[in-house]
């Protein structure tokens with residue numbers, strides 16, 4: 077081994093650590109397109125800036141992970157991690173685009189959680205009025221459903237922003253656009269409803285459960301609990317220091333083209349060292 081092999085290896089390990097940390101924008105978008113979360117909930121121009129890592133009952137959510145509400149897996153608000161700037165404000169939403177069913181989503185989107193003016197990654201800050209966490213709990217016979225978490229960056233603190241008055245009939249993309257926010261992270265889960273011959277909203281008469289005329293007064297039988305009580309303190313901003321680097325360079329680093337360019341450059345660099353040393 078030549079004496080400079082060690083520095084080369086050091087550079088190599090630093091370099092691969094840097095690559096491992098960069099956000100895989102393309103795969104996040106692919107995952108969201110797979111089950112039409114893009115474009116059903118998230119617009120096609122979505123550009124993720126951060127992972128939105130969540131976990132229920134210690135099982136991390138990986139774009140469509142199935143959870144089981146009927147054995148209480150989703151009763152409590154999940155653990156959440158994302159990268160943020162500690163002085164910026166964010167909005168986090170959890171919506172049901174398949175309400176009551178994916179085949180007939182006439183109540184969509186139903187808000188299962190909406191918190192605005194979150195400072196950095198601290199979900200105990202900001203406000204959610206009475207839009208507290210409502211656990212996913214599909215009505216019987218409504219099939220497989222998606223539930224989507226969205227993180228948006230606000231232009232600033234928005235003290236006068238009004239929260240919607242009702243849970244059904246919401247649209248997170250509109251809410252984000254209306255208030256000059258930008259979606260920066262997303263993830264989703266799926267749940268299977270229990271068997272049933274028909275997807276009917278309890279409380280509405282079966283004959284009136286036609287597609288657009290059913291009275292959408294039922295707010296769901298799901299249990300609700302205060303998120304602030306159950307949010308784990310592990311909400312972290314561990315990468316916020318790295319996210320304060322210049323916008324263009326971090327945006328560039330996130331593009332796969334730039335990554336492979338760096339990879340090639342690095343390979344050439346290593347090769348030329350090795351060739352010189354033998």
Ligand SMILES: *[C@@H]1O[C@H](CO)[C@@H](O)[C@H](O)[C@H]1NC(C)=O
Nearest residue numbers: 129130131155156157310312
């Ligand atoms: C969030 O980060 C903490 C600390 O690194 C970790 O213990 C926890 O498992 C993470 N949670 C999720 C949902 O990624």
Ligand SMILES: *[C@@H]1O[C@H](CO)[C@@H](O)[C@H](O)[C@H]1NC(C)=O
Nearest residue numbers: 131132133134135148149152
């Ligand atoms: C999650 O994991 C932690 C540490 O392993 C454990 O103490 C806790 O009981 C687990 N929680 C659940 C809901 O499984």
Ligand SMILES: *[C@@H]1O[C@H](CO)[C@@H](O)[C@H](O)[C@H]1NC(C)=O
Nearest residue numbers: 144145146147148149151299
């Ligand atoms: C779910 O929670 C309810 C109410 O706390 C409890 O009665 C029930 O036994 C739980 N079910 C399971 C499978 O843990």
Ligand SMILES: *[C@@H]1O[C@H](CO)[C@@H](O)[C@H](O)[C@H]1NC(C)=O
Nearest residue numbers: 126127128129157158159315
């Ligand atoms: C999200 O989870 C992935 C995989 O565990 C990890 O590499 C990444 O650093 C996490 N991101 C955040 C913001 O916690």
Ligand SMILES: *[C@@H]1O[C@H](CO)[C@@H](O)[C@H](O)[C@H]1NC(C)=O
Nearest residue numbers: 125126159160161229319323
């Ligand atoms: C942090 O701030 C920078 C500069 O304003 C911005 O480019 C970046 O998108 C922000 N990151 C997050 C996660 O909000």
Ligand SMILES: *[C@@H]1O[C@H](CO)[C@@H](O)[C@H](O)[C@H]1NC(C)=O
Nearest residue numbers: 205206207240241242243244
């Ligand atoms: C929240 O409370 C207000 C005032 O009591 C009420 O008008 C509104 O319908 C409630 N919103 C939800 C989503 O329950």
Ligand SMILES: *[C@@H]1O[C@H](CO)[C@@H](O)[C@H](O)[C@H]1NC(C)=O
Nearest residue numbers: 246247248249250251252254
């Ligand atoms: C967005 O603004 C439009 C036009 O003012 C309004 O009709 C719509 O209800 C708003 N949507 C949301 C979700 O705030």
Ligand SMILES: *[C@@H]1O[C@H](CO)[C@@H](O)[C@H](O)[C@H]1NC(C)=O
Nearest residue numbers: 178179180181285286287288
């Ligand atoms: C409602 O819409 C679904 C799918 O669009 C359709 O299969 C069903 O027949 C409709 N039901 C009624 C009562 O119109």
